[in-house]
Amino acid sequence: MKFKKLSLLILVVLIIIAGVVAVQYFTGGNSQSNYNSQTAGSVVYIENGVSGVVTINDPFLNRTTAITVIYYPMDTGTGFIVTNNGYIITALHVVGDLKALDKQQLKILSSSDIERYTEMAAVKGYIDQYNPELVSELGTSSADPNSTTNALIQRGLLSVSSTKQVIKVKVPNIDQKFTATLVDVGNPNIGEDVALLKLNTNLNNLPTLNISSKKPTILEKVHMYGYPGSNSTNSSFNQQELKPSIxxxxxxxxxxxxSTNSNNNFNIQSIFENLVNWFTISSTSQTVANSSIYYGTTAETTKGESGGPVMDSQNNVLGIIIFGVESSDLFKQQIKITSSLFMSSDYIVQICKKNNVSINVV
Known part of the structure; x- marks a missing residue:
């Protein structure tokens, strides 16, 4: 019996592999042929950062310095405009806590998180500008900014006057720089990686995207838009010509x-498990309790593209990019069974409805 089940799974995988090869052959894989300038004009670049004022008492230089963190970017991502007056959809983890993301968990930035990131930014700025020897003088590690910050706090040498989260947004084809307010997020406890932002602007003629009301289907063709991240510490926010890739x-x-079982290490075993889950969900047409539905695609995305739109063939938003799947597994690389994951437009509709935001659902 087990042999029959395994044979069936292998047959299914072989059928999907054949489909992968056929579609890649006839569609040209990840070509730029489906680039839509109107869609790209609604896809925004997002930076998540902090600002504030931190005072550092340096006993080695016998000086007290107030460090103003004007803006310290922590990470970048992508989003897309859904209303003319500037409501934006992105992934929760784009504007959330980076440390939680490292553990594959979703978490919004608490006031203490924002304070800690601001403290570390201020300490880094102080060391760079005033006392490069502070790390060795305190006996902490230069590889761990937390250790120096903790040492200053424990000795009563650091105090915080003010801190806040700052979300910056660059809209294509508009020179004006925007900040955004975090309005609401999905339920992180069940993996709802979605967030709703509002641009701090009076503009009411921004380009928007239509949201699809259809359920994504296996083998459906998709196009993903996003701004690939960079390993450089330099901000891309000031670039005049900023265009998303597809x-x-x-x-x-x-x-x-x-949020507790999300795993981006896809191997042959996980492929089988995903297929079994797909058959289970498709046959029951029910959402699994205490979880969210994720979809895998062959479209390749990288760090920074999270929060971008997944478009169908009619250029309607089918979902939100969550993350790209990076794997060293040779089998997975060869067939590219799953290269990125996204959440469906259902979560967009839900969060907008919850906050009385009127969007165009088609």
Missing amino acids: SNGFLTTETAKN
Whole structure:
């Protein structure tokens, strides 16, 4: 019996592999042929950062210095405009806590998180500008900014006057610089990686995207837009010409995930598990309790593209890019069964409805 089940799974995988090869052959894989300038004009670049004022008492230089952190960017991501007056959808982790993301968990930035990131930014700025020897003088590690910050706090040498989260947004084809307010987020406890932002602007003629009301289907062709991140510490926010890249592919799997079991290490075993989950969900047409539905695609995305739109063939938003799947598994690389994950437009509709934001659902 087990042999029959395994044979069936292998047969399914072989069928999907054949589909992958055929679609890649006839569609040209991740070509730029489906680039839509109107869609790209609504896809925004996002920077998540902090600002504030921190006072440092340096006993080695016998000086007290107030460090003003005007703006310290921590990470970048992508979003897209859904209303003319500037409501934006992105992924929760783009504007959330980076340390939680390292543990594959979703968490909004608390006031203490914002304070800690501001403290570390101020300490770094102080060391760079005033006392490069502070790390060795305190006996802390230069590789761990936390250790120096903790040492200053423990000795009563650091105090915080003010801190806040600062979300910056660059809209294509508009020179004006925007900040945004975090309005609401999905439920992080069940893996709802979605956030709603509002641009701090009086503009009411911004380009928007239509949201699809259709359920994504296996082998459906998709186009993903996003701004690839950079390993450089320099901000890309000031670039005049900022255009999102596009990746084309098709939908391969449907699986239930939550914040505790999300796993981006896809191997042959996880492919089988995803296929089983897909058959289970498709046959029952029910959402698995205490989890969210994620979709796998062959479209390749990278760090920084999270929060970008997943478009269908009619250029309607089918979902939100969550993350790209990086794997050293040779089998996975060869067939590209899953290269990125996204959440469906259902979560966009839900969070906008909850906050009385009127969007165009088609």
